[in-house]
Amino acid sequence: MENFTFQNPTRIIFGKDTEMQVGMETKQYADRVLLHYGGGSIKKSGLYERVVASLKKAGVDFIELSGVKPNPRLSLIKEGIELCRKHKIRFILAVGGGSVIDSAKAIAVGVPYEGDVWDFYLQKAVIKEALPVGVVLTIPAAGSETSPASVVTNDEGALKRDIGTDLIRPKFAILNPELTFTLPAYQTACGAADIIAHVMERYFTRVKHTDLTDRLCESTLRTVIKYTPLALQNPTDYAARAEIMWAGTVAHNDLLGTGRIGDWGSHMIEHEISGIYDVPHGAGLAVVFPAWMKYVYQEDVRVFARYAVRVWDVEADFEDPEKTALAGIERLKDFFHSIGLPVTLAELKVGTDRLEEMAAKCTQRGPVGNFKKLDKKDVYEIYRLASK
Numbered sequence: 001m002e003n004f005t006f007q008n009p010t011r012i013i014f015g016k017d018t019e020m021q022v023g024m025e026t027k028q029y030a031d032r033v034l035l036h037y038g039g040g041s042i043k044k045s046g047l048y049e050r051v052v053a054s055l056k057k058a059g060v061d062f063i064e065l066s067g068v069k070p071n072p073r074l075s076l077i078k079e080g081i082e083l084c085r086k087h088k089i090r091f092i093l094a095v096g097g098g099s100v101i102d103s104a105k106a107i108a109v110g111v112p113y114e115g116d117v118w119d120f121y122l123q124k125a126v127i128k129e130a131l132p133v134g135v136v137l138t139i140p141a142a143g144s145e146t147s148p149a150s151v152v153t154n155d156e157g158a159l160k161r162d163i164g165t166d167l168i169r170p171k172f173a174i175l176n177p178e179l180t181f182t183l184p185a186y187q188t189a190c191g192a193a194d195i196i197a198h199v200m201e202r203y204f205t206r207v208k209h210t211d212l213t214d215r216l217c218e219s220t221l222r223t224v225i226k227y228t229p230l231a232l233q234n235p236t237d238y239a240a241r242a243e244i245m246w247a248g249t250v251a252h253n254d255l256l257g258t259g260r261i262g263d264w265g266s267h268m269i270e271h272e273i274s275g276i277y278d279v280p281h282g283a284g285l286a287v288v289f290p291a292w293m294k295y296v297y298q299e300d301v302r303v304f305a306r307y308a309v310r311v312w313d314v315e316a317d318f319e320d321p322e323k324t325a326l327a328g329i330e331r332l333k334d335f336f337h338s339i340g341l342p343v344t345l346a347e348l349k350v351g352t353d354r355l356e357e358m359a360a361k362c363t364q365r366g367p368v369g370n371f372k373k374l375d376k377k378d379v380y381e382i383y384r385l386a387s388k
């Protein structure tokens with residue numbers, strides 16, 4: 001096990017009707033906030049009215065900025081920064097999913113910074129300050145409600161890049177599983193794929209003696225695999241939605257990564273796809289991850305065989321661990337198919353004409369991944385493996 005420091009200061013408020021506490025929670029930080037949300041799902045579901053009522057009851061004034069798109073855009077973030085400066089706003093309340101939260105985090109680091117906020121995403125400047133952010137989560141997926149990351153797409157150049165700093169971990173995150181009842185089936189499935197990917201990025205490590213976190217990862221994966229089909233069958237199944245929602249946070253608050261060196265190659269490889277083609281991140285991961293697994297499993301077959309047995313109940317073939325490992329990868333693909341996700345670029349409706357360009361962009365800052373270090377040629381081969 002590696003040395004580690006673990007601190008996750010986000011206050012989690014979990015359960016039915018908890019969005020009614022948003023005013024009181026926010027009031028601890030500010031009397032006036034930017035209320036940031038997406039394309040309208042919160043208005044359709046009635047959540048918007050409840051959040052506004054709670055803010056008003058607590059005496060919190062707000063300015064609104066809506067219209068965050070999935071794969072959030074830099075242009076709206078710049079609007080948000082100007083709005084906060086103009087109205088002297090010092091707190092951002094994100095009501096939505098990973099895209100809204102990541103957009104809020106970008107505004108939070110942009111307001112106190114004199115230069116262009118994109119500098120941070122290009123690693124041209126170091127983040128020293130951020131406004132506090134609070135969250136009401138509506139989709140379990142990205143894990144941004146407690147993570148130190150924000151992923152943004154620059155409208156010019158379709159470049160998707162991320163930042164990471166503890167300064168942007170939200171102050172609080174309100175998680176009411178009932179808010180996810182209105183999720184379309186495809187978004188539920190994309191969210192599940194992202195959660196699974198966040199666990200697997202940590203699980204596939206070359207670090208030895210990580211038994212506790214191996215088991216935590218495996219049980220988180222098994223939970224998502226068990227409950228996602230139930231939520232798809234019955235979207236208002238509270239028990240299923242609650243298991244998935246909590247798994248989504250646990251998958252990415254980094255408890256599962258303690259003492260390990262995560263891989264993260266599949267995320268980097270996927271970001272080039274959703275950056276250019278604007279597909280849901282989770283769907284992109286369902287395509288990339290199995291291809292990555294096939295490309296790297298021979299580096300340590302035992303880890304992949306163990307995953308197959310403990311996560312997918314594949315019967316261990318002690319004579320032929322490679323067969324066991326490959327069976328685990330096939331089970332993952334079958335699962336993604338069974339919940340309506342693509343597992344090839346063709347199924348994702350992404351062409352193969354820009355694979356070279358994507359591989360080059362992905363490895364612009366050097367090799368990606370840790371389980372196996374991947375250079376441009378490796379990444380290109382993974383895109384090719386994913387293509388059919």
Ligand code: NZQ
Pocket residue numbers: 037038039040041042045068069070071072096097098099100102138139140141142143144147148149150151179180181182183184187191194252267281282
């Ligand atoms: O915009 P609205 O109308 O709200 O609709 C959204 C959006 O179309 C809809 N939706 C959300 N909650 C709903 C709902 N529809 C009905 N009922 C509800 N309760 O779902 C769509 C997708 O929302 P989005 O926020 O894009 O989803 P997700 O949470 O998957 O976020 C994806 C983004 O997060 C980034 C991804 O790259 C992507 O840009 N990630 C962020 C991470 C982080 N900050 O730590 C880590 C992840 O690996 C990921 O990269």
Ligand code: ZN
Pocket residue numbers: 142194197198267281
């Ligand atoms: Zn992800």
